[in-house]
Amino acid sequence: MKKRKNIIGIVLMIMLLTLAVGCSSEEPVTEAEGSGDNVETPESSEELDSMTVQLKWLPQSQFMGFYVAQANGYYEEEGIDIQILPGGSDIIPEQQVYSGVADVGVTWVSSLMKYQSEGWDLVHSGQLFQNSAMLLVSKESTGIESALDLEGKKVGSWFGGNEYEIYALLAANGLDRNNDLELVQQDYTMNQLINDTIDAASAMTYNELGLLYQEIDPSEVNILDMNDEGVAMLQDCLFVSSDWIAENEDLYVRFLRATIKGWADAAADPEAAGTIVYNVDQSVSLEHQIYMAEEVAKLVVTEGFDPANIGYTDMDAYQQTADLALEHGLLTQPVEISETTIQTKYWEAATRN
Known part of the structure; x- marks a missing residue:
């Protein structure tokens, strides 16, 4: 009899434990159902748009505005995940953009004109350096x-x-x-x-x-x-392929907004900008990167130039570059200045607000 009572006690304990586990396992289900499946979490939040920028040369303060914009989170604020591709002696930005390896390129205006004259569908879409270096x-x-x-x-x-x-x-x-x-x-x-x-x-x-x-x-x-001598030719500019920009106008305007903010910060504080670039690639001394940043700032924000207008294209300087390139043999025919070769509307949209 005693043995039978022990067995009954054990069975009752197992039943109670089962009920307890069942109740506890139902509670999270009830909470999840009550909160819904659409609650935003870091994993389910909207993904950033990916973009790549091809530089003309190795990481240095010549390109500090991009690195400052990236470091300060300006691209992320515009919903962009930016990748900055270093250049080099064996990398041609025009080829990188034309082939789709990069979305945006940095090159000299005269170089871009040369490729455009050969039938490459590339569009000048912003001017970083206002003076020649x-x-x-x-x-x-x-x-x-x-x-x-x-x-x-x-x-x-x-x-x-x-x-x-x-x-x-x-x-x-x-x-x-x-x-x-x-x-x-x-x-x-x-x-x-x-x-x-x-x-x-x-x-x-x-x-x-x-x-x-x-x-x-x-x-x-x-x-x-060359500026004082009256023979300056425009240098670092932004360009895109006509096919890419046709499908990504909004993305490019957001990119420009972030980029302009980065360049404005860099020009206002070259020491901080040079330090950011130095930490990207310590190929030269910190002192030289800061020196470069100070001098590049003078090209991007010239005397009397409003930093809010960074990226502006002076059409007279653009025309002079085209004329000198033709006169001295870089080009074999005059540059066609049209919407197929240069577009300022993206910059205008980026600086409107």
Whole structure:
């Protein structure tokens, strides 16, 4: 009898435990049903639109606005997941965008015009640099104080599309580039000028000029500035393919809004911008990245220029670039300035609000 009572007790305990587990397992189901299946969670929230930007060169403060916009979350605020692709000597931005590897590219205006003239459906869609960064620099001892003083001298150029402002400078001063001086291949250092194997060297305000100042006192350097000489050609611009922009106008306007904010921040605080770029790719010193940022800021936000207008295209400067490119052999026919080659409406939409 006692044994039977024990068995009955055990059975009753098992039944009670089963009921308890059943009740507890039903509660979460009731809560889930009450809250609904449409509650937004990080996993179910709207996904960001992916975009890729192809730079003209390696990560450096020349492109600081993109990195600042990314670091400050401006692309995310516009619903964009941005990927910034570094460039290099073997990467051609026009090819990357035309082939669909990248959505937006950064290149020089004259280079873009060359590809457009060859039938590539690429559209200029924003202008970052308002001035040219190209200089010819020389030691004070050479006596090169004006373009006329280049006669009989050895002048360095990187060529590869970098030579046309030099050609324009010489022609504007009545110098024959084939007979009145010697144009020589320049490497990407300033050693040829420092070691006196050339008399004048090409230099960008934001890079090589700073490298030269590390070796030679600025007071001993003479500078010919293409802007002051009246032969400047526009450089860093934004461009897209006509097929891509036809399907992504809203996305591109959002991209521009974020990009403009990034460039405005970078121009206002070059030290912070240079530090952000340095942390992306520590290929040069922090000091040089900050120097570059300070100089690039002067190209993007020129004296008297409203930072709210970053990305604006000066059509007179655009036309001058086209005219000089044709006059000095980069182009074989005049540039067709139309909606198929340049569009300002996206910038206008991005800066409207």
